[in-house]
Amino acid sequence: MEKGVAKILATICQNACEEYPAGKGLEAFCEEYGVGYRDGKSFRFYATAREKIKRILLASNYDWRSDISTFNQLSRAEVSRLSNNEKDTSRPVREGKVAIKSLPGRPLLLTTGPITLPPGTNLDVGFEWVAANIRHDSVLVIENWECFERAHDVELLGEIPGNPLVVFRGDPTVYKVGFTHALLEQLQKPVAAFVDYDPAGIVIAQGLPCFESFVAPSDEVLELLLEGGNGERFAEQYSSNTVKVLDTLEHEQLRHAWQLINKHGKALPQEKMISLC
Known part of the structure; x- marks a missing residue:
């Protein structure tokens, strides 16, 4: 090798x-x-x-x-x-860090007391510190950075009940996905997933530790948006390995979402939810 x-x-x-x-x-x-x-x-x-x-x-x-x-x-x-x-050294500068915030109008709950962040901002913190000092009862994972940064512009997120800790899922460069998963494993709190509406997004959601719910608009809105979605991107993601995962989904919400996405054969980026505001 x-x-x-x-x-x-x-x-x-x-x-x-x-x-x-x-x-x-x-x-x-x-x-x-x-x-x-x-x-x-x-x-x-x-x-x-x-x-x-x-x-x-x-x-x-x-x-x-x-x-x-x-x-x-x-x-x-x-x-x-x-x-x-x-x-x-090849060690990333943000080794072990995750990006966190709370939903608009809801405080970020820390052991030191609640704080309110300005719209479009977040905290850059080590995942182990977050696990030890956060006092939220649930977690919302957002796949893409723009939706995470502009959570205050996504009307759909305002419909989420309670006050979840909002965590950026991560990427291959700055905030690693593995550290987000490590945080979720330590927290052991119910996790909601706000991801792209495509095969990869569904796979990402079902792979999150403690995953419980899928964030999506109504079927009518989702199908309308999927009609104008990206067929080429859907086809690129529609591999045999992906289909094996999607065909064996056990979570009811994910099965239903995948049926709608597969029906249209289109991929829809979650950033489309920003344009609905």
Whole structure:
């Protein structure tokens, strides 16, 4: 196994990455061993796939728990004491961080007391601190950054009952999906998912720890919007691996949403909900 591919796989396992940018080496590995699945420009890896990758790495005499470079687990400040180039480390600056906020007009509940954030802002906090200091009874995970940032402009979110903690799902660059999942695992609170209305979005929702509810407009509104959706994007996501997941959905809301999406054969980005305001 090439060192570069092994390093990518170790990163996926160590950070519990649910998705990782596609590359030729990674693609060849996934095809050879039948793990993960292609989703646009990324590969998706859920817990079972990551466990299989760990076994493959160990069988190839590579300990996935160790890093190829000694610097890779150090912060820039720590590396600067050992090297004249703090960028020798590949550890992200926001390692372990998640982006959180509350819904408009509802306070963010902390152990230190409730606070109100201005519209369009959020807190950048370590997920372990959040798990220890947040006092919300439920969680809302928002897939895409613009909807997370502009939650105050999404009328649909105003219909959500209670006062959930709002968490950005994460991406391959700044806030890692794995840390959001780690937070949800520690909180063990009911999770609502506000995601894209497409095959990948449904898969993302059902894969969230403690997932309980799916945020969507009425069937009439959703079908009207799907009529003008993106057929090409739907087709790109409609892979055999994705269909296997979608055809075995147990959650009633997700099954129903998938039936509507599949009926139209279109993908609808959640940002369309902003335009409804």
